[in-house]
Amino acid sequence: MLRRVRALAAKAGQDPDEVIANHLDSLRTGKLMPRSAYVARWRARAWQVWQRLQGIEDVNIPRLMETLMTIHAEQVFSDGLFNADPHPGNVLLLKDTSRLVGLIDFGQVKELSMDFRIQLAKLMIALARRDQEEVIRLDKEMGSQTRHSKPDVRYKVLTFWLDRDTDDVTGGRSFHDFLAWAEAEDPLLDMPQELHLVMRCSCMIRNLALTFGIRLSTAEYWKPVAQALLQKHGITY
Template sequence: MIVIPQMAWGNIFRRRMKVFGLALVIYLDYKALEQREKWISKSKRAALWERAHERNAKRALSLIIELEGLWVKFGQYLSTRADVIPDAYIRLFKQLQDSLPPRPLQEVRQTIQKELGKSITDMFANFVEAPLATASIAQVHRATLLDGREVVIKVQHEGIKTVILEDLKNAKAIVDWIAWAEPQYDFNPIIDEWCREAPKELDFNLEAENTRTVSRNLGCSDGDKGLGIVNVFIPEVIQSTEKVLILEYMDGIRLNDSASLEAYGIDKQKIVEDITRAYAHQIYVDGFFNGDPHPGNFLISKEPPHRPILLDFGLTKKLPNTMKLALAKMFLAAAEGDHVALLSSFAEMGLKLRLDMPEQAMMVTNVLFRATTPAKESQVTLRAMTEQRSKNVKEIQERMKMSQKEAKRFNPVDAFPGDIIIFARVLNLLRGLSSLMDVHIVYLDIMRPFAEFVLQGSISKEPNVNDQWIWRTPAHSDVESKLRQLLIKLGNEDKILGIQACITYLLCRSAV
């Protein structure tokens, strides 16, 4: 159990200076190590980097413990990414998955009375003062309603909104600085989307409505559609305000409770597959999904058949139908290695591509949909991907006559829509969950039926405009644009039974 001092909300400037100061210290430590390793034998480099990761992970954890707020959520996210984050960070940041020290009971009582208009004794037959859990935004207590129903009460921390919004500003500033100093690590699209979505988690009325929506969407059996039943539980919403949420109590096992998982005979492989299936349904069938599937947001029911219990729908994303179809197309195109369909889906979802290097754009989906592996194997995969990235930078530099810094800035994807950022976050968290539970999941096999179902439903509707069944590949020339318009015209006149077109480009480099 980690010991965290009570939050001090007042000194925002001091909080900001501590964050920036630590970011600079860690950055300079790694940059110095990059220079040192040039003079060290290869056999000793791994140990040198491990010591640096251990040193900086301790520094980061110490500040997270001191500051709490958004940084706890950030640390929790990193602790789930065993597939890409060094072992030292995973091992130390795992502590953040545990419940934080509780907030004062008087503060909890005051918030409940202010939000619900009644005292605890007037609303509950029994209220357990010891919290079930304390997280970065809220604290959860167990209680019994006057009618005998068992519930949990989620109570938002006093003053947390100010702190979260300030932390988002600080995180944005750090990402901007990193992108300037190290162009190949530009995470601005990710932090921008996080800044837009994270504040929504502070409104529990919104979370309540999201919970009801997902529960309705997953509550019906899809067996007759060939998708199989989505085997999950979601607590019923009893009551909500902006800062208080009352839910049905469900007794379950935490995913990081290895002893209980073994004692109850839980099939970890099946649990992760069921969770993945539930998210495939949310994304492709419903177009409405929880964007925060970290281990703390799941329980496993104790009674057989053991099923995942889905919690915390504060960060939830709604997809337009066009985006949902485009994601399904992208998924199947990646599965089939179909570059044409892939580029078409990218264009439909508003992904701006570097058309001069389409093979580099294919790497985006290779990363998104790669199979999960246990943590040790994932680290090996990550190293291979990093080495490939370095080779790509050199290739781009040579082919496009760029400086080294310009080549590092080169990205096959020029802009990511916000929907894709959250979608990628979900896949990354699920991948990290698989690594932490030491199971192997092939996303393509589990998610494919859901993507196919959505596209089949779209095709069966017989679109009114024929350009909906002609792949919208990015046009490289006027000839391609004119050809597409001609095919649409012929289709609208019912003069086409089927088409297949291929345009081949010859790229020449003139001698200077």
């Protein structure tokens, strides 16, 4: 991004170093936030103000995020029927916010076969272990293909969607820049639709948590439920 800013500054006849310094200061102070992040931040603040005006006790947001993670893990592995679109508008806070959450609008529901659930369970456990070789093996076994078969790139992509978006995965890139980098390095040729929808579910819950400054690892939260599925079917992994 800074390389782009420097190039644009030079083209406009401005001092690149000065423009970059101003750009970084704007990012630091929030003056140059992406619109989605800016809106999310102010929505979170508005929610806190509304709570206080209504005399409502503060909601334990970390616990709420953990609840959402656990619920969707159970949908995927235990039920084999899950909502692939758990955006904030589909989550309701009920009166007892310490224990209950309401989920609505199951318009993108996907049923998963037992074979797929078992394969996915192994993949999530391998991601939690950060076992790159095993993650790539399982991904290929599930039917995914990339043009250049670069294991390091594919591992980061799978980790990004199904586990976490820390700097060791993204290289400090933004969401869009990371996906553009991955597509340029090793374009995706084929992937099961079921896997794509699980990725979507995982990423949407984590993005909701990030709105409140909480960074989650999907694999860590889903691992116990994945292990329970394998144990139920007598599979040692």
